[in-house]
Amino acid sequence: MAETLNPYHLIGQDQTRRYWESLISSGRFGHAHILSGHSGVGKDAMALTIATTLNCKAEKNKPCGECSACRQMQNFEHPALNLIFALPRRSPSQTDPFAGIKDGEMILINEELGKKVKWPYYHLQIDGANDIRIAAIRKLRKDIYLAHDTGSIRIVIILRAHRMNVEAANALLKILEEPPEGTVFLLTTEFPDRLPDTIRSRCAMHHIPDLSWKLIRDDLVEKKGVDAVQAEISARMAMGDLAAAHTYAEQDNTFWLDRIRATLNTLAREDFVSVHKQTLLLKDKDLENDESRQQFLSLLILFFRDVALDIKPGETALWVAQVQQMQKLFPSCDNHGAIKAIERTKDALARKVHLQLAITSLFFELRKHLRGQKPQD
Ligand SMILES: [Zn+2]
The missing domain is CATH 1.20.272 (Zinc Finger, Delta Prime; domain 3)
Structure with a gap:
């Protein structure tokens, strides 16, 4: 990946990208992975990069960022992508995580997703979204067994996976025990210890290292045009969290x-x-x-x-x-x-x-x- 394009604008993490590149091309790429690391180091951006690499239609230099699969992944619109995140509980439905969510609230949720599409370091801010409940995993179960374009690999990304409650984690465990063919699970979390041992033992664990404040400072200066002093203070205050640094810089x-x-x-x-x-x-x-x-x-x-x-x-x-x-x-x-x-x-x-x-x-x-x-x- 290091020589390829960087459609998710990953900052730093060259070693991590090379590591994933060799893992993917080794042909021994497991079906379930946990990406852990501090807030704002780029775990979600990394997971999306992996998902896109696995589905890119280019011959080489994946992800190309230009083929239809890359573009659909980047817009969260790829039919083989299941993106799971915490939602507010508006109904006791056990099968539909969006049940009871009113239109107005749905618009706000979509706006948050839109910000994440634009910049994968963005932390979703959804009112009352405290945990990932069983309805989300039941719906996932239904989706992953549906037939889809056989040319693509189904990708399940669970953002802040430690937010799964016990019921949801148990339901996910059952899926991981008998994983469907051609499906890859990528769980991102700041707190891998909060995931049950049973889930962790079914996944390969990967740590995404901290970003240095200098990388963050340079990003603020180059991409946001923040002045040097302001960028330096914001970057150091953020302690490795790129998203927080962008907020502080404002x-x-x-x-x-x-x-x-x-x-x-x-x-x-x-x-x-x-x-x-x-x-x-x-x-x-x-x-x-x-x-x-x-x-x-x-x-x-x-x-x-x-x-x-x-x-x-x-x-x-x-x-x-x-x-x-x-x-x-x-x-x-x-x-x-x-x-x-x-x-x-x-x-x-x-x-x-x-x-x-x-x-x-x-x-x-x-x-x-x-x-x-x-x-x-
Ligand atoms: Zn592509």
Whole structure:
């Protein structure tokens, strides 16, 4: 694949692509595979590339990206493609995963799929879609035994396969135990450990490695025209997640740098009243939605990591100056403790705890970490 075209715009992963290329051409390509790796490294893009390679009609240099099979795969319209993902539960139907979903909601789901067609790194965002249920697997079972064009290999891609509930996983296991001829299963997941052992033992496991922040930075600069400083901060904040980096790059990181400076200065020097004021200010003005909260906290984690590891990235002079100032002001800062505290808050906010309480308690904890004190439990 490495010499062939790259219709899914995979970033990096040259070794992974060569590995799959040799696996496919070896003729010993198994029928079930799990592609694991962190969020945003390109697992889905890789699975789609494999699916397209297996069905491409070109003589060589597959996937060509131009034949009818390649184009249909890229548009998720290939008759031999079954794409499975979590859907909201709108009806107790055991056989139709779309039962009870209203037209308006269906339009939104199709829009999400459209974004994934355009850019396979995109994370589908479907309201209430928490798990993959048995209806999806029963429907799949029906589909895969239907006759289809014998010239193609049926491909089942299960996105975020760890979201299968127990019933669905059991139903899938039955299919994997007696796999139909000419069908390939590709399961992508960030959490392979959450899949039952019985499923894992039926699949070949493949790990997709992390993307370096430099690759992500270059992608932001070249494809999105993001300026170098903004691209660097976004890429490093995303910790290997290309999709997250693209989201971060749309926000003004300089603005967040400013907020971090103000916050840490307040935490460092001022009395409790000022800390409380800073909390209210952030809560009411800057942290009004989930995305901005996660962004602020991710940036804060990156900041403490850089202080701890004494990292001086290339382009971000403003950031470097701030890191150095922190190191001078708080030589005994417990950076590790600070990072843990921020990670806990991120997690709590994702579970919708009370915003002001969460931020206030984080700030008071950070205050102690800055001085190198261990907070009392
Ligand atoms: Zn092709």
